[in-house]
Amino acid sequence: MARSGADLALLLLGGFRTLVDAATAELARRGHEDVRPVHDFAMRAIADGADTAAELSRRLSIAKQSAAKTIAVLEERGYVAGATDPRDARRKRLVVTELGFEVLRTGEAIFEELRGQWAQQIGAPELELLEKQLAALVGAVPVRFDTPGWITRDLGESI
Amino acid sequence: MARSGADLALLLLGGFRTLVDAATAELARRGHEDVRPVHDFAMRAIADGADTAAELSRRLSIAKQSAAKTIAVLEERGYVAGATDPRDARRKRLVVTELGFEVLRTGEAIFEELRGQWAQQIGAPELELLEKQLAALVGAVPVRFDTPGWITRDLGESI
DNA sequence: GAACTATAGACAGCCAGGCTGTCGTTCGTC
DNA sequence: GACGAACGACAGCCTGGCTGTCTATAGTTC
Numbered sequence: 001m002a003r004s005g006a007d008l009a010l011l012l013l014g015g016f017r018t019l020v021d022a023a024t025a026e027l028a029r030r031g032h033e034d035v036r037p038v039h040d041f042a043m044r045a046i047a048d049g050a051d052t053a054a055e056l057s058r059r060l061s062i063a064k065q066s067a068a069k070t071i072a073v074l075e076e077r078g079y080v081a082g083a084t085d086p087r088d089a090r091r092k093r094l095v096v097t098e099l100g101f102e103v104l105r106t107g108e109a110i111f112e113e114l115r116g117q118w119a120q121q122i123g124a125p126e127l128e129l130l131e132k133q134l135a136a137l138v139g140a141v142p143v144r145f146d147t148p149g150w151i152t153r154d155l156g157e158s159i
Numbered sequence: 160m161a162r163s164g165a166d167l168a169l170l171l172l173g174g175f176r177t178l179v180d181a182a183t184a185e186l187a188r189r190g191h192e193d194v195r196p197v198h199d200f201a202m203r204a205i206a207d208g209a210d211t212a213a214e215l216s217r218r219l220s221i222a223k224q225s226a227a228k229t230i231a232v233l234e235e236r237g238y239v240a241g242a243t244d245p246r247d248a249r250r251k252r253l254v255v256t257e258l259g260f261e262v263l264r265t266g267e268a269i270f271e272e273l274r275g276q277w278a279q280q281i282g283a284p285e286l287e288l289l290e291k292q293l294a295a296l297v298g299a300v301p302v303r304f305d306t307p308g309w310i311t312r313d314l315g316e317s318i
Numbered sequence: 319g320a321a322c323t324a325t326a327g328a329c330a331g332c333c334a335g336g337c338t339g340t341c342g343t344t345c346g347t348c
Numbered sequence: 349g350a351c352g353a354a355c356g357a358c359a360g361c362c363t364g365g366c367t368g369t370c371t372a373t374a375g376t377t378c
Contacts, residue, residue: 005178005270006199008277011290012175014297019168038364040165054326066365068327073363090326090373111164118167122292130289131170133281138173197335213355225336227356232334249344249355 023110030110032103034077040107042070043079043100051094079103182269189269191262193236199266201229202238202259210253238262 020037027035042056050059057067071094074080079100085091096104119127179196186194201215209218216226230253233239238259244250255263278286 004267005182005272005274006267008274008290009175009178009182009270011293011297012171012178015293016168016171016175018297019164019171023164023168036363052326062364063366064327065329065367069364088326088374092327108163108165111168113164115164115167118296121296126292130292131167133285133289134170134174137277137280138170138177195334211355212357221335222337223356224338224358228335247345247355251356 019111019114022114023107026110027103027107030106032106035079035103035107038070039074039079040104042067042074043096043104046080046094047096047101047104052091053094056094074100178270178273181273182266185269186262186266189265191265194238194262194266197229198233198238199263201226201233202255202263205239205253206255206260206263211250212253215253233259 024035024037041060045056045059048059050056053068053071054064056071057064060067071080071082075082079097080094081097082092082094085093115127122130183194183196200219204215204218207218209215212227212230213223215230216223219226230239230241234241238256239253240256241251241253244252274286281289
């Protein structure tokens with residue numbers, strides 16, 4: 001029960017953090033301690049066709065340089081591999097490695113479990129309605145990543 | 160309509176960001192361009208009795224040093240003033256200045272307006288139910304600030 | 319085929335907001 | 349009076365954003 005609009009914002013943030021914290025912790029427990037939420041989002045985008053730094057930056061609405069930084073981390077940790085495109089020597093085409101896909105699958109499963117817990121608590125139809133209403137309120141506003149570090153840090157820890 | 164648990168998390172984050180971005184932008188429009196969400200939260204806590212760096216750090220669940228950093232910014236910008244406690248020379252008692260209170264009031268009004276818009280879109284009873292359900296789901300989990308920078312950055316911009 | 323423009327990615331460096339570790343000062347208690 | 353606890357300050361680190369500048373390559377136009 002929010003007392004004000006600011007509390008509503010905190011509720012939304014709290015809900016997000018609850019999910020993401022739990023997911024990050026569980027993912028770490030299952031052997032992926034070096035994955036943060038941002039990494040999950042980035043890998044999803046890469047797997048989904050954003051296979052160059054420039055494209056990833058557009059997809060996530062972040063600076064090209066920030067995307068390159070994230071990619072460097074993912075490559076270093078073995079979640080993503082890159083090779084120069086034979087048809088365009090400027091591009092470095094990215095692929096998600098098997099290890100990366102494992103993280104994506106595990107993360108998805110964990111989030112699915114968490115969502116199931118929520119559905120149990122308030123009822124599946126109610127949760128669906130809540131999601132529908134939130135989607136309507138959020139509208140076409142895309143989630144961007146030029147936000148404070150603390151959110152993404154938790155993201156990384158939870159996914 | 161979320162397709163998965165991860166999408167639910169993104170919806171929550173999106174809702175938060177939508178509110179906070181709008182609030183930060185509006186607050187900047189009304190003359191407070193240097194206030195970020197963290198600052199608002201910190202000022203609320205200070206006004207609410209967390210009037211030393213150590214106490215603020217406990218209230219926000221952040222490191223003492225991080226709290227001190229935030230306080231330094233708030234002091235520098237004139238939103239908070241501090242003086243050594245005459246009864247305990249170790250402590251530096253903080254007070255929110257009139258300028259600080261103005262920001263708090265303005266921020267509150269803006270969030271109230273935004274919440275009103277949401278209530279119009281999905282109906283006031285529905286919004287209240289949504290808040291109630293979210294509160295139940297989030298439970299006793301306090302919002303902590305050791306999260307990725309992008310969330311707090313947006314917070315700062317929006318409140 | 320040469321010249322021009324657009325795009326990819328790399329390098330350097332900045333900023334915010336977290337963090338740890340260390341330290342001197344002050345308080346309170348024994 | 350001595351000792352431990354708590355406060356605040358200083359230095360320095362990390363992450364994940366950012367800008368600016370640079371080179372190489374590609375595509376387009378003359």
